[in-house]
Every structure is written in C-alpha cells, then in structure tokens.
Amino acid sequence: MSRHASEERRWWQAAVIYQVYPRSFADGDGDGVGDLAGLLARLPYIASLGVDGIWVTPFQPSPQVDQGYDVSDYCGVDPLFGTMQQFDDLLAAAHALGLRILLDVVPNHCSSEHPLFRAAVAAGPGSLERELFHFEDGPDGDTPPNNWQSVFGGRAWSRADPSSETDLQWYLHLFSPQQPDWNWRNPAVGDYFEGVLRFWFDKGVDGLRVDVAHALVKAEGLPDAASTTTVTDGLRSNAQVSDQEEVHEVYRRWRRVAASYSPERVLVGEVNLEPARAARYTRHDELHQAFAYAFVKLRWDAEAWAAVGTDLEVGRREHGAPPTWALENHDVVRSATRFGGGERGALRARAGLLAILGLPGGAYIYQGQELTLPEVDVPLEARVDPMWTRGGVSRDGARVPLPWTVAPDNAFGFSPSGAAEPWLPAPAEWGSRSVEAHQQDGGSTLHLVIAALELRKQLFEKEVLQPDDGGTWRVEDGGLLVCERNDQFLVAVAMGEGSVRLPAGDVVVSSSPLTAEGLLPPDAAAWVLRG
Numbered sequence: 001m002s003r004h005a006s007e008e009r010r011w012w013q014a015a016v017i018y019q020v021y022p023r024s025f026a027d028g029d030g031d032g033v034g035d036l037a038g039l040l041a042r043l044p045y046i047a048s049l050g051v052d053g054i055w056v057t058p059f060q061p062s063p064q065v066d067q068g069y070d071v072s073d074y075c076g077v078d079p080l081f082g083t084m085q086q087f088d089d090l091l092a093a094a095h096a097l098g099l100r101i102l103l104d105v106v107p108n109h110c111s112s113e114h115p116l117f118r119a120a121v122a123a124g125p126g127s128l129e130r131e132l133f134h135f136e137d138g139p140d141g142d143t144p145p146n147n148w149q150s151v152f153g154g155r156a157w158s159r160a161d162p163s164s165e166t167d168l169q170w171y172l173h174l175f176s177p178q179q180p181d182w183n184w185r186n187p188a189v190g191d192y193f194e195g196v197l198r199f200w201f202d203k204g205v206d207g208l209r210v211d212v213a214h215a216l217v218k219a220e221g222l223p224d225a226a227s228t229t230t231v232t233d234g235l236r237s238n239a240q241v242s243d244q245e246e247v248h249e250v251y252r253r254w255r256r257v258a259a260s261y262s263p264e265r266v267l268v269g270e271v272n273l274e275p276a277r278a279a280r281y282t283r284h285d286e287l288h289q290a291f292a293y294a295f296v297k298l299r300w301d302a303e304a305w306a307a308v309g310t311d312l313e314v315g316r317r318e319h320g321a322p323p324t325w326a327l328e329n330h331d332v333v334r335s336a337t338r339f340g341g342g343e344r345g346a347l348r349a350r351a352g353l354l355a356i357l358g359l360p361g362g363a364y365i366y367q368g369q370e371l372t373l374p375e376v377d378v379p380l381e382a383r384v385d386p387m388w389t390r391g392g393v394s395r396d397g398a399r400v401p402l403p404w405t406v407a408p409d410n411a412f413g414f415s416p417s418g419a420a421e422p423w424l425p426a427p428a429e430w431g432s433r434s435v436e437a438h439q440q441d442g443g444s445t446l447h448l449v450i451a452a453l454e455l456r457k458q459l460f461e462k463e464v465l466q467p468d469d470g471g472t473w474r475v476e477d478g479g480l481l482v483c484e485r486n487d488q489f490l491v492a493v494a495m496g497e498g499s500v501r502l503p504a505g506d507v508v509v510s511s512s513p514l515t516a517e518g519l520l521p522p523d524a525a526a527w528v529l530r531g
C-alpha cells in the first residue's frame, strides 16, 4: 500500500472535527431553531476554519425531551430540522468542500415514543417485545427492581403503565423516563443497530459518534449498585451499571461493519470513564477514538493537565489509538467560564484551544469555542434541559444559539428576518462575540484558530508532526505546562501567575504575544519548534 493510501485510511488519528449542535448553529426556516438548511448555508464558514470534518449531534425524529437524544426513528430526519433530501444535499456539499461528516448514534436508549417501545408497553409482561428493553418486576408496584439512580436525577425506573393494576412492571432509564434503555443482552438489539449503522454508512456518512458508549450493557441480573452516587458519576467505573466486559463485543462487531466500507468509517465513543478504562474501548478491533473525557472536565491546573495527559498516553502506547482531545461539548460548562470567567477565562480558553490543536492525536472543537463564547446564565424560566428540571443542573448555558452578526437583529444573524424568537435567548453582549466581530478583528480567537490549523497542516506535510506521535508531559517552574510531542515539537501553556521562559526553540504560534523579554505571559499557550 502506498504511503498516501495508508495515511488516508488513518485520517481520523490526526483529524480536527468541528462539533455542530444543529439547534443552535443556524436557523434556515425562521422557526427559531437551527436546522439542516441553516447548516448547509453556513458550511463554507466551517470549511474556512480549516477543519477536517464535522460531527452533527442528533437531528433524527424525536419528541425533543432531551434535545434529540431521545430518538424515535434512527433512520429519519425530524421535520424540526428539515428533510432527508436536505441531509443528502448537506452530505454532498460537505464532501465537495473536503469536509467529512460524522453523525451521532444513540444506542443506549431510545425515545419512549419509539415504535418498538410503544409495542413493548402494549404487549405486556412476559412478551418478546418487552425483552428488547429492561422491563422488570419490582417487589411491589411502589418499589423499583433496584437502587439505580438516573443521571438526570431521581430513580432510574418508571412503571410501564402506572394506572394498571395487573401490569406492575418497571422499565429502566439511565436518563429521563422518556428515554428507555435498550437491552443489549438481547441479540435482536444488536441486529437492529447494525441496520442503523449500515443505513447511514450506505449513504456515505464518514463516521458516527457513539452516545454513552460505556453504558450499553448492564451487569447480569441488574444487581443493586454499591453506591447510588457512582451511578451518576460516569467517570468512575461502575461495576453494576456500566463498563461491562460484554460491551466490547458490540464495538468489535461495529468495527467490522465500519471496516467493511471503503473508505473505512470511523467510530468515536463518548466513553465517560477514567483514562485507563476508556483506553480499552480503542483497542485495535474496537472504536477508533474515545473522547478524552477526563480532559473535558479539567480546570486551569497544570498538574491536573499533566496527570491526565500522561494517563491518556495509555491508549496510544497499548492500543495504538492516540488521544482525542476536547475541552468543550454541548454537555459541559464552556471553558472560558470553567477556567475562571471574565477576561482571564477567555484568554485561558483561547490558550487551551491552541494547546489541544497542537497535542498528539485528534481534536474536537465545539461550535462557538472558536469565538471563545462563555457559558450563558440562561434565565430560569427559559431553561429547557431535562437535567435542569429533574436534577438542578442546566446545560442550556453552553447551547445558546451562535451569534453571527454584531447587530442584534434576527437573534444576531442566527435566524432569517421575520423569524420566531430563538429557542434559547441570547445575552445582550452577544454581538461583540459574534463571527462578524471576530472576522473584523485580526487578533481574534477565530483568526488564531484558522492560522493554527493552517500551520498544523504544514507541519504534517513537513512530517514535523506525525499522526502517531506520543506526548511526554511535565510541569516546569512557574506553572509552565509542557507536552513534548516529539524531539522537534512541543506545546507549552503558562498556567501560573507570572510570565515564564519557554524551552529553547522557535515559537511558531502563541495565543498571546510574548513579552518584550521573550517570555510567555500567564494564561497563554505556544507551539515551539525545536532546532
């Protein structure tokens, strides 16, 4: 195989993917909710960043209880977002622009409106239909089968038919009651999802992001969890609820399906486990990538970054799968706010983004991260996240529609003129953070991202960077975080209070200008080429 062909087969190892949350990206039809038409119209913007592709979160038919993560038809397009023809057009347009498209697949649970769940409820206890889900008897109609808690708060069980005196069964939902969990110990579920994968792969979709990838298979017999807090804290491997050995068989099968296509389709998992456990999902015959989830949760702390970075090396060393970096997604507090808020938070978010674009492996940018958007304090009455209503934690603040224009008209350019109010209100200062404002300012984060991605491409072409580089992490005096990628290139981040001297070499890009003495100022990152 030629070098080019083998690189083409492993494009994902070093890919930078832009995450699109379609409800909040661009509204094409004027109903106040972003959609496929809006995304199609704005694709050139994404291509202009220099990313390799996009990951689009769910737009399939759904009652939208969990903003699309409650899927009632895995192979369709919700009219809220458009039509299948529009999706086909989007796919063709993306490919014409050189962008790959990854979609979200949600295999842990579906919507309670999914026809197979409706049929299971109707078919009653003991039916084959109910075996597709986790229907169980409790000790009585008031006590659920075990002590598991929902990630969104409250118990993880609801009665199939609360009004029935004869049907006293409960069904499992790790998330909201409108999201019943599939029973992955039933082979029919595996067959069903193979069909879903093939449907999108046959269309030419380049890959799938696997929602809650670690939780599909539950412990045999559904025993009580040792502690109800670990049920909701995904980062700890939970012996009863998630991270079961059998789940790896699911991904071996999916990898075979992905590899049967040319070019090979890619699977990236949302594996919310500690790095050593998460790495096991990227063994050579399983998922291609797993998000560095431990990283997504980090604060501005050099020791913590170095520790997690070192832990994440396990996947590359043991299984040949480099880390997949992300600092943000639609579920976590925006990094500008997480890193301290205000001016400093914004500087740090910008530095953090430049850093991950230089680290060995792939990277994901969440829409708006290139604008250093902060978390929005969405007014209480406007919050819609089910995690807020059930558990008191709102993810709405990271999901506010993207500002496109400086002027506030049409929700800062998110919607066409005459449109309905956007589904989440934007703060008054949104215009100063808009795409247009960034485009007009040569020193903006948007321009930094474009320059960094161009440089990244050149460094790969010159073979200074390699897809399978490792990462050696350390913290130097003054809080300088250093990740040495190879003997020619390192990433440094000034995480202490003062300016710091960089290791010897040429600074090829930095998130803030160096001081007159050539030091890296606090809250800044740099890429250093060593002689």
Ligand code: GLC
Pocket: 066, 069, 070, 106, 175, 211, 212, 270, 330, 331
């Ligand atoms: C994942 C999604 C999140 C969703 C949850 C349940 O964590 O990213 O948005 O609420 O799964 O599907």
